[in-house]
Amino acid sequence: MSDLVLKDVRKSYGDAKVIHGVDLEIRDGEFVVFVGPSGCGKSTLLRMIAGLESITGGDVVIGGEQVNDIAPADRGIAMVFQSYALYPHKDVYGNMAFALRHAGEDKAVIDERVKKAADILGLDALLKRKPKELSGGQRQRVAIGRAIVRDPEIFLFDEPLSNLDAALRVQMRVEILRLHQRLKTTMIYVTHDQVEAMTLADRIVVLRDGRIEQVGTPLELYHHPKNHFVAGFIGSPKMNFLACDRVGDGTQVTAHGSAPITVLVKPRDAAGPFTLGVRPEHVDLVEPGQGQLDGTILVAERLGGETFLHVDLGDSEPFVVKADGNVRYVSGDPVGLSFPSDALHLFDANGDAFEHVERHALIA
Amino acid sequence: MTDMTSDSRARSSRAKGLSTKFAVHAVLAGYTLIAIFPVILVVLNSFKNRRGIFTDPLGIPAGETFSMEGYATVLTEGDFLTYFSNSLIVTVSSLFLILLLGAMAAHALAEYRFRLNTFIGIYLILGIMVPIRLGTVAILELMVDLNLVNTLLALILVYTASGLPVAVFILTEFMRTLSRDIKDCARVDGLSEYRIFFEVVVPLIRPVLATVAVFSMIPIWNDLWFPLILASGDATKTVTLGVQQFIGQYTVNWSAVLASLSIAILPVLGLYALFSRQLIAGITSGAVKG
Numbered sequence: 001m002s003d004l005v006l007k008d009v010r011k012s013y014g015d016a017k018v019i020h021g022v023d024l025e026i027r028d029g030e031f032v033v034f035v036g037p038s039g040c041g042k043s044t045l046l047r048m049i050a051g052l053e054s055i056t057g058g059d060v061v062i063g064g065e066q067v068n069d070i071a072p073a074d075r076g077i078a079m080v081f082q083s084y085a086l087y088p089h090k091d092v093y094g095n096m097a098f099a100l101r102h103a104g105e106d107k108a109v110i111d112e113r114v115k116k117a118a119d120i121l122g123l124d125a126l127l128k129r130k131p132k133e134l135s136g137g138q139r140q141r142v143a144i145g146r147a148i149v150r151d152p153e154i155f156l157f158d159e160p161l162s163n164l165d166a167a168l169r170v171q172m173r174v175e176i177l178r179l180h181q182r183l184k185t186t187m188i189y190v191t192h193d194q195v196e197a198m199t200l201a202d203r204i205v206v207l208r209d210g211r212i213e214q215v216g217t218p219l220e221l222y223h224h225p226k227n228h229f230v231a232g233f234i235g236s237p238k239m240n241f242l243a244c245d246r247v248g249d250g251t252q253v254t255a256h257g258s259a260p261i262t263v264l265v266k267p268r269d270a271a272g273p274f275t276l277g278v279r280p281e282h283v284d285l286v287e288p289g290q291g292q293l294d295g296t297i298l299v300a301e302r303l304g305g306e307t308f309l310h311v312d313l314g315d316s317e318p319f320v321v322k323a324d325g326n327v328r329y330v331s332g333d334p335v336g337l338s339f340p341s342d343a344l345h346l347f348d349a350n351g352d353a354f355e356h357v358e359r360h361a362l363i364a
Numbered sequence: 365m366t367d368m369t370s371d372s373r374a375r376s377s378r379a380k381g382l383s384t385k386f387a388v389h390a391v392l393a394g395y396t397l398i399a400i401f402p403v404i405l406v407v408l409n410s411f412k413n414r415r416g417i418f419t420d421p422l423g424i425p426a427g428e429t430f431s432m433e434g435y436a437t438v439l440t441e442g443d444f445l446t447y448f449s450n451s452l453i454v455t456v457s458s459l460f461l462i463l464l465l466g467a468m469a470a471h472a473l474a475e476y477r478f479r480l481n482t483f484i485g486i487y488l489i490l491g492i493m494v495p496i497r498l499g500t501v502a503i504l505e506l507m508v509d510l511n512l513v514n515t516l517l518a519l520i521l522v523y524t525a526s527g528l529p530v531a532v533f534i535l536t537e538f539m540r541t542l543s544r545d546i547k548d549c550a551r552v553d554g555l556s557e558y559r560i561f562f563e564v565v566v567p568l569i570r571p572v573l574a575t576v577a578v579f580s581m582i583p584i585w586n587d588l589w590f591p592l593i594l595a596s597g598d599a600t601k602t603v604t605l606g607v608q609q610f611i612g613q614y615t616v617n618w619s620a621v622l623a624s625l626s627i628a629i630l631p632v633l634g635l636y637a638l639f640s641r642q643l644i645a646g647i648t649s650g651a652v653k654g
């Protein structure tokens with residue numbers, strides 16, 4: 001039993017409030033990712049769970065026990081840090097064995113557990129090396145191995161892949177995912193990278209300025225973002241936002257004097273100005289005049305398999321459309337945009353989303 | 365044509381590179397020579413008799429000027445071995461205390477947030493600006509009250525106090541740059557704060573400890589002032605003070621003075637070698653690199 005519950009958790013440094021009351025329940029075995037822009041308090045929240053940061057208000061409960069005043073070592077957690085934090089004067093084996101040795105564990109047990117972790121992570125050949133003799137990826141593997149050896153109830157990761165290059169990051173991401181499938185231990189993972197969040201998480205917690213904006217599965221956040229911030233944060237390239245006016249019964253809008261665009265949301269009373277949200281992958285390209293809006297191609301970014309078209313609609317920011325790799329548009333071409341109404345998002349003046357009429361098919 | 369001009373340009377720039385290199389080395393060599401010349405002179409003349417020293421101070425000891433009489437005097441007259449061990453005890457003990465207490469204070473200042481942190485930090489390093497000799501009279505009175513006059517402990521305490529401010533200052537600055545993660549990792553691993561200091565922090569700061577040790581050591585070893593005032597008894601004399609007995613009011617036994625100074629250089633050299641090995645080992649281990 002290692003459910004983790006945060007009850008109205010708060011943190012201030014002096015007068016500066018950093019975490020403003022976070023409520024969250026994490027089930028045993030879940031992979032939860034905290035994601036949010038830099039400085040939003042992800043690390044602080046994780047460190048409070050670890051016991052490395054004092055708790056200004058609220059409760060942290062692990063396995064039914066309030067642990068606010070319990071030392072990090074006694075919380076059944078293991079943590080992996082962005083900077084790896086290996087002990088530079090100990091070799092790989094020494095690093096992995098350190099906590100167990102310190103706990104007075106039996107030599108044979110230590111040896112067995114270190115060997116097993118090394119085996120899982122492919123570190124067998126490196127056990128005698130010092131951290132300085134390892135590459136970044138290997139170092140991070142040792143750091144993860146050090147956590148595995150302790151056999152924790154909960155793994156905490158603080159941006160473990162941020163110091164690695166892009167290719168290695170993808171590879172380590174898969175390794176961490178497989179590790180979770182294998183160990184089935186609760187994992188809490190902090191990142192500012194929404195791709196990491198989407199690919200790793202059972203559930204994502206989106207944070208902004210010390211508050212939870214939304215909690216949900218990756219697809220839930222993608223298809224049903226609760227507000228403007230989450231909509232803009234999840235998804236790449238990011239969602240396009242157009243200022244718009246509601247017309248008719250409240251489920252139709254016009255933007256830039258377009259023809260009425262139907263948005264499949266439940267109408268409710270709300271104050272404008274309103275914002276229409278359209279993901280780049282949810283726009284159809286048509287002949288000028290055939291769609292609801294017309295624009296001019298500014299730039300075509302060709303990635304081979306797909307093309308990102310930046311379309312000028314007269315806003316300061318271009319409207320991005322994700323199109324097939326074989327489209328023939330070049331800069332300066334006129335283009336028509338057509339919006340399928342079931343994939344559109346509508347936000348009120350507070351940034352709150354209008355609820356969709358139907359939930360996405362993949363989401364229970 | 366163009367080939368030739370670019371070639372000659374390359375050659376001239378290479379020549380310029382060479383000549384600047386040469387100039388740099390010449391300056392460094394010159395400086396080294398100036399710095400080391402008195403030491404060489406001391407060592408050379410320590411192997412001469414009195415006549416040799418005065419007739420040919422720069423000459424190599426040979427033939428009739430060569431003499432070990434200085435060393436003989438030093439090792440037989442007076443209690444030079446005692447002075448020697450006194451110096452060593454005082455220097456090593458003071459260094460140990462400066463490094464231990466300085467590092468612990470610096471760790472506390474850099475690692476923990478507590479009220480008065482800044483104030484205590486400033487208080488601890490204020491001593492850099494106040495020469496400890498200004499307090500000589502008060503220190504002497506204090507030592508008299510504590511019954512510590514003519515003990516090595518008196519010297520150790522004074523040197524520790526005078527060495528701490530700079531040590532705390534430098535170590536604090538360095539410790540602030542240490543990764544927070546590695547200490548937190550040790551906390552998660554279950555180490556007490558003391559063991560974090562000794563098992564995680566100290567290995568990381570070894571090169572800086574060596575640096576602080578090197579430049580704290582020399583003034584302590586060479587000091588004449590406090591041994592003269594606090595520990596001038598025969599049993600507690602240090603080398604620098606012991607040498608004074610060969611400097612009489614009317615005659616100076618130069619051979620003996622120079623011989624004792626030559627011997628006195630050795631332990632400092634030894635300690636320096638020890639620390640500088642640490643220094644180099646620390647620098648090349650890339651300890652703090654991410």
Ligand SMILES: Nc1ncnc2c1ncn2[C@@H]1O[C@H](COP(=O)(O)OP(=O)(O)O)[C@@H](O)[C@H]1O
Nearest residue numbers: 013016018036037038039040041042043044045
């Ligand atoms: N020791 C501290 N003292 C004061 N403010 C801090 C301290 N640590 C973090 N903060 C502040 O708390 C906020 C959240 O920091 P952090 O949790 O590290 O953000 P994230 O990990 O999401 O980038 C930041 O605005 C940061 O300036």
Ligand SMILES: [Mg+2]
Nearest residue numbers: 042043044159
């Ligand atoms: Mg962070």
